[in-house]
Amino acid sequence: MDNAIARMEEMIAAEPSTSPAASMGINSEIKRKVRRARRLERGEMSLGEDRESIVLPDILKNTLKNERFLLADIPGKNRILIYSTDEMLNVSL
Numbered sequence: 001m002d003n004a005i006a007r008m009e010e011m012i013a014a015e016p017s018t019s020p021a022a023s024m025g026i027n028s029e030i031k032r033k034v035r036r037a038r039r040l041e042r043g044e045m046s047l048g049e050d051r052e053s054i055v056l057p058d059i060l061k062n063t064l065k066n067e068r069f070l071l072a073d074i075p076g077k078n079r080i081l082i083y084s085t086d087e088m089l090n091v092s093l
Contacts, residue, residue, distance in 0.1 A: 071083065
């Protein structure tokens with residue numbers, strides 16, 4: 001599926017004068033298909049009713065290298081999410 005997404009992204013990024021998609025007037029359709037493919041690949045995410053009800057999927061808690069990225073999730077009406085890598089914490093100290 002990654003190859004199909006990459007190909008669609010290339011078509012979207014192409015200059016309008018050279019893009020076959022642009023000449024056919026279907027760029028918006030391609031964009032929709034790319035977004036749908038990404039959602040299916042990554043899993044559906046719902047924003048929920050309010051901040052307290054948001055459930056964060058693992059993809060938003062860890063880096064692509066599967067290292068911790070979400071440092072703190074402080075619940076409440078004004079929920080706070082703190083993101084950083086351990087490497088960046090060491091750099092800033």
